[in-house]
């Protein structure tokens with residue numbers, strides 16, 4: 001029993017041990033499965049987190065990208081809208097108050113929109129909020145009274161300021177007599193006159209311009225309005241615009257009609273029917289001074305000053321010691337406006353499109369200056385590079401012998417003779433140096449260069465040198481009392497100055513005529529809003545805020561101007577010389593001093609060592625003649641080149657006559673072109689002694705003589721091969737024996753043939769219609785000189801004195817007037 005029990009116990013124990021072992025194994029397996037599951041869960045969580053952050057980053061990048069594109073697009077659109085707004089509300093209709101001034105409407109252009117505030121759209125810069133009025137709408141405003149009155153003031157100012165004075169009649173019905181808009185000078189209609197006003201507006205009248213009728217209705221007006229008046233008001237609303245009647249109403253209902261623009265104001269934000277759901281941030285009210293200015297403009301002030309009004313009580317009473325000041329016109333209240341030139345501002349830049357009145361302004365200014373400062377105080381150098389003769393009035397003429405005593409020089413029609421402009425600047429440069437050395441600055445010099453871009457635009461040696469000289473004069477001139485006035489109608493010309501800061505910087509006085517561009521600072525819009533015959537005078541290099549608006553008198557009033565010039569002329573001090581006139585279209589006559597008039601020097605009179613043949617007038621300030629010295633040296637011969645026969649004859653005749661006037665000489669005239677025989681014969685007639693040869697007896701071996709002998713050859717190229725050896729021998733050996741050839745060849749090629757390609761014996765030449773490149777063989781530098789032939793101008797080169805050739809004007813000698 002016991003053993004059975006023991007065996008049973010042992011068996012049970014055995015089973016229990018096995019069961020325990022199995023349970024342990026199951027537990028271990030379960031725990032490992034749990035560990036694995038936890039590991040998997042961690043991995044999944046991590047993957048999920050990475051995925052989330054990647055998604056967030058991608059979302060952020062896309063968001064930024066979309067936002068950027070959105071801003072770009074919005075800015076572009078805003079730019080377009082701003083451009084459109086500027087066009088739709090030009091000048092006074094749209095300018096912010098800080099830049100605001102009344103503007104002249106463009107002729108024939110209907111009135112545009114008016115600005116009342118700005119619209120902000122997301123982060124784009126604010127856009128102007130514009131609403132219609134003249135020719136388009138009545139305005140109905142509701143909201144706080146004070147703000148509404150401010151809005152109305154702004155709108156009225158813009159409507160009045162963007163139309164011509166007198167074109168808008170302003171009527172204000174103001175039953176409470178608050179006097180709003182009084183600075184604008186409206187016609188006020190009081191309580192009790194409402195009905196009469198409506199009747200007046202309802203009458204079809206022939207009317208010029210617009211009537212702007214502001215109805216500031218109080219409760220009583222609304223309550224007491226009769227049915228007839230209501231009907232009348234409705235009719236005006238429907239039909240008024242076509243007749244120029246526009247209502248601006250607060251406190252009364254207007255009927256629903258497409259012409260009624262409804263503006264609802266909360267605080268300083270408004271909504272306007274025509275602008276949809278956009279919020280308009282209202283502009284501040286305009287400064288009262290602007291309203292007064294516009295009101296003065298509506299009621300015409302004193303008439304503008306006339307030229308005579310600028311004259312001082314006493315002529316020449318001023319000293320220029322500290323500068324020059326003279327009025328150029330008056331302001332709207334009739335006070336004269338002085339313009340000064342001194343250490344500051346030292347120089348003036350005048351601009352305005354063609355026809356805007358620059359010439360008129362310059363004449364006015366000069367007239368005003370010359371009446372105040374005598375010739376001891378003021379000297380004028382006047383250059384006009386346009387094709388005009390406006391400065392001629394200051395020089396004597398057949399009709400009027402008077403001239404302006406302060407004028408030293410007047411250059412007219414200088415457009416093609418830029419060399420003359422350069423000569424004047426060189427002269428002023430020398431004057432600057434001389435003054436600095438002598439410490440004697442007076443008289444103050446004012447140099448006017450009208451249409452100066454003609455001189456500076458050339459991209460050539462003249463333009464380079466002129467720019468350098470102008471820069472120097474602009475910088476150092478004021479300390480030596482030299483002032484410059486540059487004027488032009490060319491925007492490109494002014495634009496080019498901006499690229500030369502050293503040149504433009506001292507031009508702090510800017511005078512802008514109507515519609516002038518680039519004369520004032522870019523954000524200074526004054527020139528675009530002033531009317532005809534006005535100017536903006538600005539002494540702060542054109543900065544906004546320093547403008548003076550001047551009404552300019554008409555300097556075309558020749559009677560006044562002539563009378564004044566005569567008085568000045570009669571008062572001129574002894575020794576005052578008449579101004580040098582350079583006229584690009586005039587041909588100078590050979591002065592009598594260079595003609596052998598009167599007694600001819602005797603054959604035994606002393607002969608100068610190198611008589612000078614006068615060839616033409618130099619383009620310089622003192623109109624000196626260009627001379628060719630003919631000494632006893634090889635090469636002292638002259639070739640006149642080109643086909644312009646008349647000018648070639650004039651050059652030869654001037655040379656021969658001037659030589660004859662200097663001492664005993666013998667002349668041999670060789671004329672090989674029948675077409676110029678008449679000119680050659682006239683020369684022979686004027687010369688004291690001359691032989692005549694033509695193709696029948698031409699020869700080139702004149703006998704040696706003690707006095708100089710000149711062979712004046714007309715069309716020498718016609719002599720032909722048989723005569724070439726003798727001609728070459730004469731050219732080669734003549735000068736040392738005092739025999740010189742002054743000959744005309746029609747082309748360089750023919751001269752080359754006559755000289756067998758050896759140009760040395762011709763030491764000097766005058767080229768007429770021969771291009772620079774053709775002159776290369778006669779010129780020391782490769783390619784020939786820069787020369788575009790032009791009528792009555794010649795290029796003179798003497799290799800013994802010139803580094804570069806000079807332009808001369810052949811004198812008129814053989815014309816029928818001589």
Ligand SMILES: Nc1ncnc2c1ncn2[C@@H]1O[C@H](COP(=O)(O)OP(=O)(O)OP(=O)(O)O)[C@@H](O)[C@H]1O
Pocket residue numbers: 352353354355356357358359360361489533534552553554555556
């Ligand atoms: N203040 C003024 N009052 C009356 N008429 C004027 C006034 N200013 C200019 N004018 C007239 O306007 C016209 C053009 O003037 P002006 O010749 O001075 O203009 P501009 O700018 O010099 O023109 P352009 O460059 O074409 O020569 C002229 O007939 C002139 O008489």
